[in-house]
Amino acid sequence: MGDFNTKIGSNKDHVACGNFGLGETKERGEMILDWMENNNLIAMDTCFRHRLKEKVTWVSPDGRYMNMIDFIIIRRIERVEVRDCRSLVSADCDSDHHMKSPATKPWIANECWRLIQKRKKERKRTQMEKATEQQLRGQRRP
Structure with missing residues (x-):
């Protein structure tokens, strides 16, 4: 468990990332993607198509900036166990970050x-x- 706060986007160069990320991959994002790839991990948040509000995990206090910087990372072999993964917009957790929720079989x-x-x-x-x-x-x- 960790708090990486990085943008990995929908980077097609890495198998650790799905096609439905948000934004562009930053330098720290490349580092975490390489680490995930070396350890056979995958960011499940990027594997499912969702509306923008269900992808966003952080919103600036003024509401102008939105990013997908929090991820649920699992072993790649267990990918078939997850049916869905999204942000819970309506969850009130007194934070500028949105709660993430995976739906597993x-x-x-x-x-x-x-x-x-x-x-x-x-x-x-x-x-x-x-x-x-x-x-x-x-x-x-x-």
Whole structure:
């Protein structure tokens, strides 16, 4: 966990960044993108298309400047577990930063899906074994 306060934008040169960032990549942004890439991490905020107000994580006190400088960073392998990631504009947290919220798939749903896939494979294997046995029986009869 950290507070990097940097702009990474939608940098297509790095796999650690999605296509839906906000603004341009700054020097510190390049540094954090390189670090994320070396550690197989990804900024989930940049992976989902949202309206501007749902991308913005910081607003200046006068409201003139808006930036996306806070990110939810996870391991790249766990990217499939996240369904959505956005700023919560209506959350009142007494700060000039907006709260971030990732929507993840429920763990139980993933376990159920794996169990269903395992059962499908077992059924398919059983059906193939039955078909093979029937073929062998058919060859023995004549």
